Amino acid sequence: MKRYNKFICTGLFLLFQLTLYGQNVIDLRLNELLITNTEDFQDDFGVHSSWFEVFNIGYGTVDIGGCYLSNDPEDLKKYTIPRGDVLTKIKPRQHILFWADNKPYRGSFHVNFTLEDSRVLILTSSDGRTVLDMVALPTDMEPNQSYGRVVDGEGSSGPYADNSGWAILSRTSPGTNNFSLDGKSRSEMMKETDPFGLLMAMLAMSVVFLALIILTFVFKGTGRIALNRSQKKADAYHKTQKVSLAETSGETFAAIAMGLHMYANENEIHDIETTILTIEQVRRNYSPWNAKFHSLRKMPEIRKK
Amino acid sequence: MDQIINNLQQFWEYTGFANITFQHILMICIGLGFIAMGIFKEWEPLLLVPIGFGMIIGNIPLYPGFSVGIYEEGSVLNILYHGVKNGWYPPLIFLGIGAMTDFSSLISNPKLLLIGAAAQFGIFTAYSVALLLGFEANAAGAIGIIGGADGPTAIFLSSRLAPDLMGAIAVSAYSYMALVPVIQPPIMRLFTTKKERLIKMKSPRAVSKMEKIIFPIVGLLLTAFIVPSGLPLLGMLFFGNLLKESGVTRRLAETARGPLIDIVTILIGLTVGCSTQADKFLQMKSVLIFGLGAMSFIAATAAGVLFVKILNLFLKPGNKINPLIGNAGVSAVPDSARVSELIGLTYDRSNHLLMHAMGPNVAGVIGSAVAAGILLGFLS
Numbered sequence: 001m002k003r004y005n006k007f008i009c010t011g012l013f014l015l016f017q018l019t020l021y022g023q024n025v026i027d028l029r030l031n032e033l034l035i036t037n038t039e040d041f042q043d044d045f046g047v048h049s050s051w052f053e054v055f056n057i058g059y060g061t062v063d064i065g066g067c068y069l070s071n072d073p074e075d076l077k078k079y080t081i082p083r084g085d086v087l088t089k090i091k092p093r094q095h096i097l098f099w100a101d102n103k104p105y106r107g108s109f110h111v112n113f114t115l116e117d118s119r120v121l122i123l124t125s126s127d128g129r130t131v132l133d134m135v136a137l138p139t140d141m142e143p144n145q146s147y148g149r150v151v152d153g154e155g156s157s158g159p160y161a162d163n164s165g166w167a168i169l170s171r172t173s174p175g176t177n178n179f180s181l182d183g184k185s186r187s188e189m190m191k192e193t194d195p196f197g198l199l200m201a202m203l204a205m206s207v208v209f210l211a212l213i214i215l216t217f218v219f220k221g222t223g224r225i226a227l228n229r230s231q232k233k234a235d236a237y238h239k240t241q242k243v244s245l246a247e248t249s250g251e252t253f254a255a256i257a258m259g260l261h262m263y264a265n266e267n268e269i270h271d272i273e274t275t276i277l278t279i280e281q282v283r284r285n286y287s288p289w290n291a292k293f294h295s296l297r298k299m300p301e302i303r304k305k
Numbered sequence: 306m307d308q309i310i311n312n313l314q315q316f317w318e319y320t321g322f323a324n325i326t327f328q329h330i331l332m333i334c335i336g337l338g339f340i341a342m343g344i345f346k347e348w349e350p351l352l353l354v355p356i357g358f359g360m361i362i363g364n365i366p367l368y369p370g371f372s373v374g375i376y377e378e379g380s381v382l383n384i385l386y387h388g389v390k391n392g393w394y395p396p397l398i399f400l401g402i403g404a405m406t407d408f409s410s411l412i413s414n415p416k417l418l419l420i421g422a423a424a425q426f427g428i429f430t431a432y433s434v435a436l437l438l439g440f441e442a443n444a445a446g447a448i449g450i451i452g453g454a455d456g457p458t459a460i461f462l463s464s465r466l467a468p469d470l471m472g473a474i475a476v477s478a479y480s481y482m483a484l485v486p487v488i489q490p491p492i493m494r495l496f497t498t499k500k501e502r503l504i505k506m507k508s509p510r511a512v513s514k515m516e517k518i519i520f521p522i523v524g525l526l527l528t529a530f531i532v533p534s535g536l537p538l539l540g541m542l543f544f545g546n547l548l549k550e551s552g553v554t555r556r557l558a559e560t561a562r563g564p565l566i567d568i569v570t571i572l573i574g575l576t577v578g579c580s581t582q583a584d585k586f587l588q589m590k591s592v593l594i595f596g597l598g599a600m601s602f603i604a605a606t607a608a609g610v611l612f613v614k615i616l617n618l619f620l621k622p623g624n625k626i627n628p629l630i631g632n633a634g635v636s637a638v639p640d641s642a643r644v645s646e647l648i649g650l651t652y653d654r655s656n657h658l659l660m661h662a663m664g665p666n667v668a669g670v671i672g673s674a675v676a677a678g679i680l681l682g683f684l685s
Contacts, residue, residue, distance in 0.1 A: 187443035187466075187684040197436045197445065201429035204679045205422075211531045211675050212422040212668065218523055219415040219516075226513045249508030 025067060025125050027058030029157055030133045031095060032148030032169065032178055035115045040144045041174045043110070049101035050115040051174055054123065056090040057153035064088045064096065066126035069111050071100075071118035077128045079104065079111040095152075097175045131159035135166065146172040151179045324366035328583035336360030336578065342483060349483035349640070352456065352574055356479055359578015375579040386576045389471070392464045394573040395457030396541040401566025402457075402638065402670065403521070403545025404558045410664040412516050413509035416616070417626075417661070421668025423612030424634025425676045427452030427605025431597045432680075438593060443467055446680040448594055451478045452601030453673030454485070454635035458538060460577065462677045465685055472580040473591040477598035479577070485640040488599070489606050489632045490648055496610045497628045501617075502652045504627040506661050514552070521546040528675055534685075535678025542674065602635065609634030609665065626661075633662040636669030 033052035034040055042048055056062045065088035070078035081088055085108045090096050097109065104112040115121065115137060122134040138147055146169045149155050155165015169178060184192075194200050317323050339357030343350035362382075367374050375382040388394040411417055428449040435445035447463040447470055459478035463471040481488065521543035529536050548558040580586075610631035617625050629649050633641040642662035649658040 185443075187441055187446075190684060191436065191442040195436065197429065197433035197442075200442075200683065201426075201433060204429055204676060204683075205426060207531065207679050208425050208672055208675050209419070209422045211528050212418040212672060214527050214531075215524060215671075216415040216418045218527065219412055219418075219520070222516055222519055222523075223412065223415065223510075223512075226516050227510070230513065248510075250511040251508055253511055 024058055024060055024062045025064070025132060027056055027060075027062055028064060028067070028090070028123060028132050029055045029057055029149070029153045030121060030123055030135050031055035031152055032146055032173065033115060033121060033135070033137070034144070034146040034172055034174070035137060035141050036143040036145075038143050040146075040172050043099045043101070043106075045106065047101065049099045051097055051099050052115065052121060053148070053174060054090070054096050054098065055149075055153050056092060056094055056096075059092045061092060062090050064090055067132070068122075068124040068126075068128060069098065070122045070124065071113045071115070071120060073120060073122065076122060076124040076131070078113060082108045093152075095175050095177075133157045134159065134161050136163055138168070141168065144172070145169075146174075148173075148178050152177050319368045321366040324368060326366070326583065328587045329364045329366050332364040332581060332583045332586065333361050335581075336364065339480075339578075348486065349479065351570055352479050353483050355571055355574025356476065356578040359575040360476075360581050361578075362575070363579035363582045374582065375576065376582065376585070382576065382579050385572055386580065388569075388572060389460055389475075389576050389580070390464055390468065392461045392537070394569050395461035396537040397569045398457040398566060398573065399538050399674070400541040400545040400561050401569070403542040403547075404549045404561035405566075406546060406549075406638070406667050406670075407663070408520050408546065408667055409512040409517065410509050410660050411667055412512045412520055414661075414664055417630075417664030418668040418671070419616065420609055420612055420626075420631055420634040420665035421636070421670075421672040422634075424605045424609035424631070424636075424665070424669055425453065425672045426608035427601045427603070427635070428673070428676050428680075430604040431601030434600060435593075435597055438597075440593075441467075443684045444470055446684045447471075447474055448597050449601060450474070450673070450677055450680065451481065451594075451598035452605040452635070453669070453676060454478070454482055454602060454605065454637040454641070455670065455673045456482060457573070458636075458673050458677045460573065461538060462680060465681060470590065470594060472577065472582075472586050473594045474598075475577040476581055476586075477595050479574075480595075481598055481602045482637045482640065485635075485637045486644055486647075488602055489641060489644050492603055492606045493610055493629055493632050493644075493648055496607055496614070499652065501614070501628050502649065503656065504625050505653075505656055506627055506630075506658070507624065509660060514550070517550040518547070521550065524671070528671060532675050532678030532682065534681040535674045538674040538677065539671070542670065605635045606632045627656070627658055630658055630662040630665055633664075633666040634669045634672070636666065636673045638666050638670060639663065641669075642666040 031053045033050070035050050037048040037050050040048065041051065043051075054064060064081050065083040065085060067081050068077045068079060069081065070076050072078055088096070088108060099106075099110045100113060100115045100118075101110055102112055102114050103110050118137055120134060120136050123132045124130065125132050141147060147166060148169050149165050150167050150169075151165070156162050190200065336357045336359070339353045339360060341357075342348050343353030343357060363375055369377070372378070372380040373382075374380060375386050377383055428451075430449075431452050432445045432449035435448045436442065440448065443466040447459075447467040450459045450462045451474060453459065456475065456479045460471065460475050463474040467474070524546075525539060525543035528539050532539075545558070545561050548554045548561055610628050612634070613626050613628040613631040617628070620626065627645075627649065630642075630645045633645050635641055642659055642665075645662035646657060646659040649656045
């Protein structure tokens with residue numbers, strides 16, 4: 001019985017993990033925070049409060065509604081992010097900003113604690129137990145200085161996150177990327193490095209050839225195995241006389257098969273004169289649409305004599 | 306009375322006659338030309354007839370703002386066009402192609418796969434020339450794929466790399482696919498000697514069912530691991546083939562190669578045709594794209610034929626490949642293989658090359674999907 005329990009527990013654990021993946025909340029990361037805000041970004045009420053950012057690293061929309069935020073490892077459910085708010089849906093590779101002003105009555109994005117008196121910030125999934133991400137708050141921060149992931153979403157995450165990938169940022173970037181590219185697209189960079197396309201042609205042709213050469217070798221191998229197997233079967237059948245199947249074409253097999261078929265089923269041989277068309281009666285399957293029985297308005301009765 | 310005259314005047318302004326331009330007339334004539342080629346010459350009629358008719362629909366002069374035109378948000382044509390713009394249709398067509406393609410000739414003689422790889426050279430020749438002509442790298446990649454001779458792949462790639470050029474690229478790709486019987490034979494004759502054209506190839510061996518089942522699974526794993534960006538096309542192609550070869554999903558395979566591919570072909574052909582609205586389509590760029598497309602096609606055919614000649618240098622006398630199947634490396638299935646057969650028969654009435662040419666032909670489909678994946682990976 002204990003053994004079965006083990007299996008059931010493992011199954012439930014896997015199911016639970018799958019549920020988390022299904023919700024995609026696993027893609028959420030705490031991304032940036034500002035503890036002391038005196039002259040940085042203002043909230044909708046024109047107040048300077050500490051703030052933090054959650055980033056969706058995935059390529060699908062994630063609804064953060066129902067998840068929890070806390071600054072206390074003993075109370076992971078301190079603030080419940082309301083469900084049903086359209087604004088809690090985070091688009092792919094986008095951010096969402098929360099105000100840590102201890103004024104939850106001001107809206108879904110105002111939590112019931114502040115960062116100034118916190119040591120840690122924790123994001124927990126809707127089950128209230130699974131820590132999605134956490135960050136230990138630094139103590140040596142200047143006012144209006146933000147602490148965040150150097151590259152959005154990258155670095156340690158989960159219940160055992162150790163702040164690797166986090167640093168004091170040179171500028172605050174609430175609701176936007178912490179790290180941005182220099183503006184050149186990959187195709188522009190490609191044109192700069194390879195203006196005549198020769199490098200690209202060589203590289204791409206090599207990859208195409210590589211892919212198809214691998215396929216060639218694999219199917220040569222499988223072909224050889226298939227031939228050997230059929231040869232062995234044939235050898236076992238003709239113990240005395242060996243037949244080389246490798247040198248026999250498919251057309252030969254087709255001709256032999258046709259000959260055998262015609263020999264075995266003499267009745268099915270086609271008419272001698274090829275100009276005669278053979279029409280066989282086709283058996284019609286039963287269908288209520290063509291049954292006269294169903295079109296009768298009155299059931300026929302047998303007259304008794 | 307004034308009211309009636311005003312209404313009549315407004316009605317006149319809404320009619321096509323009041324809004325017609327020379328460009329509209331030109332595009333309608335091109336559409337009629339496509340229909341004529343499809344019906345009377347029977348060059349790719351399944352594509353040219355819907356595209357040609359779509360061109361006529363797309364170039365009926367419209368008074369803007371009635372949510373009728375293909376580029377007007379919410380119109381019926383616009384909704385159908387989403388499948389092209391977002392690349393839904395091409396993978397569905399690949400599903401059908403997979404379900405109707407017999408890879409036996411390729412499995413029995415795997416070295417024919419390499420011809421499919423060599424023919425992709427046309428793509429990168431056009432890419433280089435497009436860069437020299439001043440196109441951006443992403444646009445050059447989308448233009449180059451015309452040389453793959455694969456309409457769905459061209460649409461898929463251009464919708465991601467250069468959506469504004471998609472109409473011209475798609476029409477160009479399908480036009481050249483239709484013109485395979487005209488474009489390829491002179492190139493094939495140019496690069497081969499009479500002796501080479503008479504080479505008789507060994508009959509392909511019989512392929513077991515197990516080999517046919519293994520092919521799509523291993524094919525997908527190998528190609529998609531190397532080029533994951535080609536997954537939508539490669540995944541659907543091999544999935545369709547597994548439906549066919551497994552033998553237990555006959556109904557699914559029949560739907561994929563029958564009604565499904567027919568529906569998607571109708572939608573893709575019609576909407577691509579409609580997208581050639583004169584004001585968006587008739588530009589100098591479109592003319593350049595047509596020129597580059599032709600060049601790409603010619604280079605691809607020549608590369609396939611020349612590669613077979615090089616390959617023959619390393620093959621034993623009995624195993625030589627007829628270079629006339631080299632053209633089939635471009636993936637216009639099965640037209641380019643049919644061209645190999647017809648040219649082969651003109652030199653030897655008993656030399657049937659169709660089955661041999663189908664090998665590089667389907668390898669071309671795989672090759673062009675892989676090439677599209679590489680371009681997408683490098684340039685998107």
